[in-house]
Amino acid sequence: MALAEETSRIAALFEYSDEEVNKGVLEFLRQMKEGLQHDGTSLSQIPTYVTGVPNGTEKGLYLAVDLGGTNFRVCSVHLNGDTTFNLTYSKVAIPKELMVAEHAHQLFGFLAKQIEIFLRTHHGDHFDAHIRRRQTVSTPEGYRDEQIFRLGFTFSFPVQQSGINKGTLMRWTKGFDIPDAVGKDVCALLQQEIDRLHLPVKVAALVNDTVGTLMARSYTSPGKTATLLGAIFGTGTNGAYVEKVSNIKKPVGGDYDKSTGQMVVNTEWGSFDNQLNILPNTSYDIELDKKSVNPGIQMFEKRVSGMFLGEIVRLAIVDMLKNPSISLFRDENSSQNDWKSTTTIGAESSVFQQWGLDSSIMSIAAADNTPDFSTLRQELEKQLQVYAASREDALAFKKVAYAVGRRAARLSAVALGAIVLQSGKLKEAGDEPIDIGVDGSLVEHYPFFRDMIYEGLSAIEGIGPEGSKKIRIGIAKDGSGVGAALIALVAANMERKTVGDYLNRLRNDVAQKISNVFAGTAEPTTVA
Numbered sequence: 001m002a003l004a005e006e007t008s009r010i011a012a013l014f015e016y017s018d019e020e021v022n023k024g025v026l027e028f029l030r031q032m033k034e035g036l037q038h039d040g041t042s043l044s045q046i047p048t049y050v051t052g053v054p055n056g057t058e059k060g061l062y063l064a065v066d067l068g069g070t071n072f073r074v075c076s077v078h079l080n081g082d083t084t085f086n087l088t089y090s091k092v093a094i095p096k097e098l099m100v101a102e103h104a105h106q107l108f109g110f111l112a113k114q115i116e117i118f119l120r121t122h123h124g125d126h127f128d129a130h131i132r133r134r135q136t137v138s139t140p141e142g143y144r145d146e147q148i149f150r151l152g153f154t155f156s157f158p159v160q161q162s163g164i165n166k167g168t169l170m171r172w173t174k175g176f177d178i179p180d181a182v183g184k185d186v187c188a189l190l191q192q193e194i195d196r197l198h199l200p201v202k203v204a205a206l207v208n209d210t211v212g213t214l215m216a217r218s219y220t221s222p223g224k225t226a227t228l229l230g231a232i233f234g235t236g237t238n239g240a241y242v243e244k245v246s247n248i249k250k251p252v253g254g255d256y257d258k259s260t261g262q263m264v265v266n267t268e269w270g271s272f273d274n275q276l277n278i279l280p281n282t283s284y285d286i287e288l289d290k291k292s293v294n295p296g297i298q299m300f301e302k303r304v305s306g307m308f309l310g311e312i313v314r315l316a317i318v319d320m321l322k323n324p325s326i327s328l329f330r331d332e333n334s335s336q337n338d339w340k341s342t343t344t345i346g347a348e349s350s351v352f353q354q355w356g357l358d359s360s361i362m363s364i365a366a367a368d369n370t371p372d373f374s375t376l377r378q379e380l381e382k383q384l385q386v387y388a389a390s391r392e393d394a395l396a397f398k399k400v401a402y403a404v405g406r407r408a409a410r411l412s413a414v415a416l417g418a419i420v421l422q423s424g425k426l427k428e429a430g431d432e433p434i435d436i437g438v439d440g441s442l443v444e445h446y447p448f449f450r451d452m453i454y455e456g457l458s459a460i461e462g463i464g465p466e467g468s469k470k471i472r473i474g475i476a477k478d479g480s481g482v483g484a485a486l487i488a489l490v491a492a493n494m495e496r497k498t499v500g501d502y503l504n505r506l507r508n509d510v511a512q513k514i515s516n517v518f519a520g521t522a523e524p525t526t527v528a
């Protein structure tokens with residue numbers, strides 16, 4: 001009985017009421033506006049130089065690479081122009097020592113090598129044909145490489161962009177830490193290593209995974225609606241949305257297509273409310289943050305994303321294990337256990353190690369509704385070396401994990417709801433839904449995560465149950481591949497436009513000179 005009571009007390013610490021959701025939304029809207037006005041705010045609101053979303057008719061073959069978590073993916077994407085695509089990809093785990101290497105070139109050299117292996121394996125003919133770069137059309141900026149692979153670089157860390165393929169790393173997140181790379185242009189870092197290997201590849205676009213998700217969803221989503229928002233709920237969490245350029249008050253330098261009046265903004269909402277104005281803050285959140293590599297930063301992410309949820313649950317469970325007045329994962333004799341075996345927990349159990357509880361077990365706990373929780377109990381044994389956990393133990397674990405997962409989903413609703421309100425689309429919307437593309441292990445594998453988000457959305461003033469029905473949250477797979485390819489395509493079109501503009505200027509210039517000659521006003525030519 002004591003265990004059940006203590007479990008309820010701990011679960012209640014993670015309750016996040018409707019009232020708190022609404023307060024959260026107001027603060028999110030405030031911090032969004034602040035981020036659109038200045039640099040250096042907690043919601044970074046980074047302009048991405050992507051000024052429109054696709055409609056499914058785009059075509060071509062592009063390369064895309066994805067660095068953002070534990071794996072590095074290289075893929076080639078053939079966009080068929082009819083909302084479908086074909087994708088070939090390879091995936092390698094990033095060696096742990098490269099995630100915290102001393103020099104940036106160690107990591108980026110490894111990435112370039114993977115691109116070479118991919119090209120040789122999957123595009124051998126093309127690769128050989130272009131092994132020597134052809135220099136063709138000259139532009140005001142010098143010679144331009146033609147006939148090479150355009151690559152979209154999905155780099156899912158906070159980057160201050162200054163162009164479609166330029167951006168300096170602001171800080172590492174998600175366990176990466178290579179101080180040498182901070183403040184450098186990550187596209188240039190990758191291009192240097194690609195050039196060192198003489199690969200026929202140009203890094204054409206820099207893409208956050210959320211922007212890729214937004215583009216991929218917009219390319220593939222049903223109906224004509226352009227997608228409003230792309231979001232990741234995986235190892236990390238973040239969102240990118242379509243904003244009116246007129247709302248972006250801070251300076252946006254460099255070139256971009258001004259005709260659409262829109263620009264995709266990468267919110268970097270992982271750092272929403274780093275100052276903890278409204279975020280819930282249990283003793284477990286405090287402890288997690290204190291022992292993390294980046295205390296005080298990514299405070300929203302630390303309450304929402306897969307990398308951290310397991311650790312919050314672990315800290316709560318350890319707290320319960322230390323409590324002598326309750327009996328979690330131990331019974332005095334086997335007769336109390338329905339498996340008739342004494343519960344033990346291995347001294348080496350990963351429950352006692354930081355990051356030792358993988359969030360995936362939370363999904364298993366949430367999905368196991370069998371009467372005796374047999375799947376969860378087996379998993380506790382396999383993952384955490386908790387042997388012969390009782391039904392009560394499993395139930396306690398399930399309740400704590402659920403409370404942490406549910407709080408994460410309701411916080412996610414705060415971010416999504418605020419962006420829907422900021423867009424003003426609920427007022428405009430006719431019958432067309434407001435489309436949101438999402439990706440990541442939490443939305444994909446955590447049972448009812450999306451339903452819990454919808455429940456949170458319905459509680460938001462200005463959205464309500466009616467409004468939430470108009471919001472369509474759909475999975476957008478392969479955002480980092482397809483989305484990056486789509487942005488590489490946009491970048492290639494921009495390049496063509498620049499070359500086209502240059503040729504037009506040249507043509508006009510020549511025409512002017514000729515007409516001057518006929519009018520007798522030609523300037524004297526100086527021969528050096």
Ligand code: GLC
Nearest residue numbers: 156157158173232236238270
């Ligand atoms: C982290 C990164 C962000 C990325 C997100 C999801 O929050 O800072 O750039 O989009 O993880 O992968």
